[in-house]
Amino acid sequence: MSISKEEVLHVAHLARLEFEEEELERFAEQLAAILSYVEKLGELDTSNIEPTYHALNMTNVFREDEIKESTPTEEALANAPERENGFFVVPKVIK
Amino acid sequence: MEWHKFSLTMQLEMLEKGEIKSLDLTQALLNRIKEKDSKIKAFLKVTEEQALSAAEKADRRREKGEKGPLLGLPLAIKDNICTKGIPTTCASKILSNFIPPFDATVIEKLKACGAVILGKTNLDEFAMGSSTENSAFFPTKNPWDLERVPGGSSGGSAAAVAAGFCAGALGSDTGGSIRQPASFCGVVGLKPTYGRVSRYGLVAFASSLDQIGPITRTVKDAALLLQYLAGHDPKDSTSAPKEVPDYLGALKMDLREKKVGVPKEYLGEGLEEEVKEKLKESLQIFKEELGLEVKEVSLPHTPYAVATYYIIAPAEASSNLARYDGVKYGLRVEAPDLIEMYKKTRSQGFGPEVKRRIMIGTYALSAGYYDAYYKKASQVRTLIVQDFQKAFKEVDFIISPVAPSPAFKIGERVDDPLKMYLSDIYTISVNLAGIVGLSLPCGFSQKGLPIGLQIMGPHFSEPQVLALGHQFEEIVKLYEKYPEI
Structure with a gap:
C-alpha cells in the first residue's frame, strides 16, 4: 500500500500539523508501512460482530445537577499563553 | 542503613514502630537520587523541598499518635499525572511550562494517606512508546545495563524503583506501559482492571485503554498501593462503582487446584529462547510448588491484536490531543492567523512519534476510512474480548511473557516504528479487553538482564492475581537482587 504526498498533506491539515518536505516523504513511507500492516484485519469476517468501544459494559452515568466549587x-x-480580562486571547479569526 | 533496599511494607512497619523517621528516609532517598540519577535519568523533576516538608509533617502526625495508611512513604509519580503546583510535562515540549491547578484523584488520595511525593518521572512523550526514548527531554537508562532502555512508557518510574530511588511509583498503562518497563527493570508492575482506578487528572492518551497502576519492588507493595488508589470517583464517569476488596488480606488465599492457562499463540515466532525458558521454569513452580494445574489455552485472535491496537489507540489519541492548540495552556508559537498558530504550535510542540500517531489516528477516523479502519478495529476488539471470555471459562489465570525479549539497546529500534510496536504483542490485548495484568520478575538472562512474567486475570480479579504473584515471588525471591549502579 502507498500513500500519496497529497493524502499526507490532507491528513496533516485535518490534524493541524505541518511537515518539512523531507519529513513529509519519511512520514508517507512510515504511514504506508503501518497501514499495510493493519490491513491484515481485513482477513477477518466481522460482518455480524458488534464493535467494542469500551472495555466495561457501562452506559450513561448520571449524577445530581448540583452546584459545586x-x-x-x-x-x-x-x-x-495570552489572556485579557478573564478571557483567552487568540489571533484574529475574522478578517 | 541501606535505606534504598527497604520495600514499602518494611518502611511502613519501621515507621509505625518508631524505628525510623520519614524525614531520614526521604532525605536518604533524595541523597541517592542526587548521587546516582545523573547516570539513570529517571526523574524529570525532583521536588525536594515539598518532599522534605511532607516528610516532616508525616513525622509530626505520627508523634501525635495519628495513623495514615501510607503516612511518610516516599513515592515517585509519572509525569503524565497532574500534580497541583508541580509541573506536569508528559515529557513533551508542548506542555513543558504547564503547572496543573489541580491534583489528579490518585494524587489527592495518596496525599490524604500521608504519602510523600519525591518527584516526577520520565516517560515517552504523552506515554507513546516502549523505551522512554521518545521523551522530548532525555532518554532514561536501564539500571541493570546503562546502554539499554528501561522500557516504556513508564520507564522513569520503573527505573526509579529498580535503582532504589523509591520503593514505589505510579505509572500508566495503555498498551503495556507499566508492565513492560517493570519487566525490563526487574520490578513489579500492575495494570488494574479498566475503571478500577480513577483516570481523573491522568493526561489522556487513549481513554478506553488508559489505566493508572503501581510500580514496586514486591507484589505485596503493589497490593498495598492499589488498596488506596482503587475506588469509584465521581470525577471519572468510567471508574467502576464497585467496592474495593482487601488486597493485602487476600495475598495468602489458597490457590491450590486453580487453573493456569498458557496461550499457545504466545509461544511462537519472535519469542526469544531465554524468555521462553524462564516462562517454562515459572510454570514448573506454579505446578509443583504452588499446586496449580497448568494447561494450554487458545487466544486465536492474538495475531490481530497489534493491528487492532495501533488503530484504536492512535484514533483516540488524535482526538484527545486536539486540545493542544496553543490557546489554553502549554506552548504557543505565534502566527498572524489562528489556523497557522495551531499548526505551528503543534508541529513544533509534538515529537515525531506523537505526530505519527496523530496522523494514523486522524487518517483512520477521516471521512471514507472510518468504517474500514476504526470500526473494523473495534469489531476485532470484540473478537479479542471474546477470546479472553472463553479462555477464562476454562482457567482462572493466563500466564505469558511480558515482552518477547529482555531490554534492548538504546537507539536499536528508534528508526523502525513498526518493529517497536510489534514488541507490545503480549501486553496490548489486556488493555483491549480491560482485564488485569501483573508483571513480575521471573529470572535473569545470560547477560544479567531481568526477565518478566505476566499474570492475567478477568475483570476485577486483582485479589487473585496479586495473591498468585505474591506466592510466586515468595518462592523465587528475586526482589532480593539489586543492580549495581
Whole structure:
C-alpha cells in the first residue's frame, strides 16, 4: 500500500500539523508501512460482530445537577499563553 | 542503613514502630537520587523541598499518635499525572511550562494517606512508546545495563524503583506501559482492571485503554498501593462503582487446584529462547510448588491484536490531543492567523512519534476510512474480548511473557516504528479487553538482564492475581537482587 504526498498533506491539515518536505516523504513511507500492516484485519469476517468501544459494559452515568466549587478563573487562566480580562486571547479569526 | 533496599511494607512497619523517621528516609532517598540519577535519568523533576516538608509533617502526625495508611512513604509519580503546583510535562515540549491547578484523584488520595511525593518521572512523550526514548527531554537508562532502555512508557518510574530511588511509583498503562518497563527493570508492575482506578487528572492518551497502576519492588507493595488508589470517583464517569476488596488480606488465599492457562499463540515466532525458558521454569513452580494445574489455552485472535491496537489507540489519541492548540495552556508559537498558530504550535510542540500517531489516528477516523479502519478495529476488539471470555471459562489465570525479549539497546529500534510496536504483542490485548495484568520478575538472562512474567486475570480479579504473584515471588525471591549502579 502507498500513500500519496497529497493524502499526507490532507491528513496533516485535518490534524493541524505541518511537515518539512523531507519529513513529509519519511512520514508517507512510515504511514504506508503501518497501514499495510493493519490491513491484515481485513482477513477477518466481522460482518455480524458488534464493535467494542469500551472495555466495561457501562452506559450513561448520571449524577445530581448540583452546584459545586469550581476552579477560580485566575487559576484556570494561569497557564494561558495570552489572556485579557478573564478571557483567552487568540489571533484574529475574522478578517 | 541501606535505606534504598527497604520495600514499602518494611518502611511502613519501621515507621509505625518508631524505628525510623520519614524525614531520614526521604532525605536518604533524595541523597541517592542526587548521587546516582545523573547516570539513570529517571526523574524529570525532583521536588525536594515539598518532599522534605511532607516528610516532616508525616513525622509530626505520627508523634501525635495519628495513623495514615501510607503516612511518610516516599513515592515517585509519572509525569503524565497532574500534580497541583508541580509541573506536569508528559515529557513533551508542548506542555513543558504547564503547572496543573489541580491534583489528579490518585494524587489527592495518596496525599490524604500521608504519602510523600519525591518527584516526577520520565516517560515517552504523552506515554507513546516502549523505551522512554521518545521523551522530548532525555532518554532514561536501564539500571541493570546503562546502554539499554528501561522500557516504556513508564520507564522513569520503573527505573526509579529498580535503582532504589523509591520503593514505589505510579505509572500508566495503555498498551503495556507499566508492565513492560517493570519487566525490563526487574520490578513489579500492575495494570488494574479498566475503571478500577480513577483516570481523573491522568493526561489522556487513549481513554478506553488508559489505566493508572503501581510500580514496586514486591507484589505485596503493589497490593498495598492499589488498596488506596482503587475506588469509584465521581470525577471519572468510567471508574467502576464497585467496592474495593482487601488486597493485602487476600495475598495468602489458597490457590491450590486453580487453573493456569498458557496461550499457545504466545509461544511462537519472535519469542526469544531465554524468555521462553524462564516462562517454562515459572510454570514448573506454579505446578509443583504452588499446586496449580497448568494447561494450554487458545487466544486465536492474538495475531490481530497489534493491528487492532495501533488503530484504536492512535484514533483516540488524535482526538484527545486536539486540545493542544496553543490557546489554553502549554506552548504557543505565534502566527498572524489562528489556523497557522495551531499548526505551528503543534508541529513544533509534538515529537515525531506523537505526530505519527496523530496522523494514523486522524487518517483512520477521516471521512471514507472510518468504517474500514476504526470500526473494523473495534469489531476485532470484540473478537479479542471474546477470546479472553472463553479462555477464562476454562482457567482462572493466563500466564505469558511480558515482552518477547529482555531490554534492548538504546537507539536499536528508534528508526523502525513498526518493529517497536510489534514488541507490545503480549501486553496490548489486556488493555483491549480491560482485564488485569501483573508483571513480575521471573529470572535473569545470560547477560544479567531481568526477565518478566505476566499474570492475567478477568475483570476485577486483582485479589487473585496479586495473591498468585505474591506466592510466586515468595518462592523465587528475586526482589532480593539489586543492580549495581
